[in-house]
Amino acid sequence: MPSRRADPVTVEVVELIGDVVARYHMEYEEAAARHQLTGAQAKVLTLLSLEPLPMRRIAQKLRCEPSNVTGIIDRLETRGLVERRPDPADRRVKLAAPTEEGAETAERLRESLDFAREPLAGLTSEERTALRDLLRRMLG
Amino acid sequence: MPSRRADPVTVEVVELIGDVVARYHMEYEEAAARHQLTGAQAKVLTLLSLEPLPMRRIAQKLRCEPSNVTGIIDRLETRGLVERRPDPADRRVKLAAPTEEGAETAERLRESLDFAREPLAGLTSEERTALRDLLRRMLG
DNA sequence: TATTGTTATACTCTATAACTATA
DNA sequence: TATAGTTATAGAGTATAACAATA
Numbered sequence: 001m002p003s004r005r006a007d008p009v010t011v012e013v014v015e016l017i018g019d020v021v022a023r024y025h026m027e028y029e030e031a032a033a034r035h036q037l038t039g040a041q042a043k044v045l046t047l048l049s050l051e052p053l054p055m056r057r058i059a060q061k062l063r064c065e066p067s068n069v070t071g072i073i074d075r076l077e078t079r080g081l082v083e084r085r086p087d088p089a090d091r092r093v094k095l096a097a098p099t100e101e102g103a104e105t106a107e108r109l110r111e112s113l114d115f116a117r118e119p120l121a122g123l124t125s126e127e128r129t130a131l132r133d134l135l136r137r138m139l140g
Numbered sequence: 141m142p143s144r145r146a147d148p149v150t151v152e153v154v155e156l157i158g159d160v161v162a163r164y165h166m167e168y169e170e171a172a173a174r175h176q177l178t179g180a181q182a183k184v185l186t187l188l189s190l191e192p193l194p195m196r197r198i199a200q201k202l203r204c205e206p207s208n209v210t211g212i213i214d215r216l217e218t219r220g221l222v223e224r225r226p227d228p229a230d231r232r233v234k235l236a237a238p239t240e241e242g243a244e245t246a247e248r249l250r251e252s253l254d255f256a257r258e259p260l261a262g263l264t265s266e267e268r269t270a271l272r273d274l275l276r277r278m279l280g
Numbered sequence: 281t282a283t284t285g286t287t288a289t290a291c292t293c294t295a296t297a298a299c300t301a302t303a
Numbered sequence: 304t305a306t307a308g309t310t311a312t313a314g315a316g317t318a319t320a321a322c323a324a325t326a
Contacts, residue, residue: 009268010260016275017160023279024161026203040316055285063166065318070286072316092284092325119278120150127274128149134271135156138259139163178292195308205295210309212293232302232307 031112035105036079042109044072045081045098049106052097054087081105171252175245176219182249184212185221185238189246192237194227221245 006014025039032042040062047053047061055073059066073096076082081102087093098106120128146154165179172182180202187193187201195213199206213236216222221242227233238246260268 006260007265007268009265009272013260013268013272013275016272016279017164019279020157020275021161021164024157038315056283064316066285067287067319068317075315090284090326094285119280120146120153122280123274123277125147125149127277128147128153130270131274131278132149132153132156134263134267134274135153135160137263137267138271139156139159140259140262180293196306204293206308207296207310208294215292230303230307234308 028113031109034112035109037105037109040072041076044069044096045076045102045106046109048082048096048098049103049110052085052095054093054095056093058096076102168253171249174252175249177245177249180212181216184209184236185216185242185246186249188222188236188238189243189250192225192235194233194235196233198236216242 028042029039032039035042037045043062044058047058053061055069056066058069058073062069073082073084077084080099082096083099085095085097087095120131123131168182169179172179175182177185183202184198187198193201195209196206198209198213202209213222213224217224220239222236223239225235225237227235260271263271
């Protein structure tokens, strides 16, 4: 039960992280919307652009129930961005994979996702490295 | 159009921030769920625990349409955590305010929201200060 | 029997548009 | 007329439970 009173610096860091989270989400949703995608759809399309995945694996990555993935993939498939392929090794499995258009959309999405790239540009190279090391240590 | 290729350190910092965001959200939703609240309900209850607000102001803070706030407050009110009060200065306005139970719930929620407090404990005082300064500069 | 994906259902959050009561 | 809040509606994401096909 880590409910000890935190020191002022820790409190401020937590608040700043809250600001970062809010800003990240806003920019992510906006970037997705620019491509007529919801946040969840953008996330899945980005995942699949790295490698095709079984529905089950997508649910695990999203930390949601598999039944939800059906709808998300349905909507991406309707738009021609994703397709379902059989898995030769297991006929129960369906592999979701981006179409050519889906891959292009994922690439444009990645390019337009500049979160923290611009704000980070205001830091010196040494500061960015220091930030990286601190975040690494924080995340364990 | 800031689509210049980012240096490797920047890319890694962006990824780390993505990890922080994911973890923050997971822990926030879990803390809310422990009190039978959704993320949106927890956010609103926390806002109102600082000061009662007109419906319109809540929508602005949440960056959503005012019509959505009606439902969120409805559900909090049904559970006896929030109440709507008239605004003496403008009879069109309704002020949402936590009940006593709502205030207690908000307080317990705050205590259980230990995100980054534990991970931050692994850093030295100097490191936390450095992290604070870097995040401040990053957020401008 | 166990697993994969789907369907059916219900709830929450979301935006849009139309409505009401005030101002 | 303009503003605050609500209602009505529709779409998306979520969890739960039950189901078919396959392992």
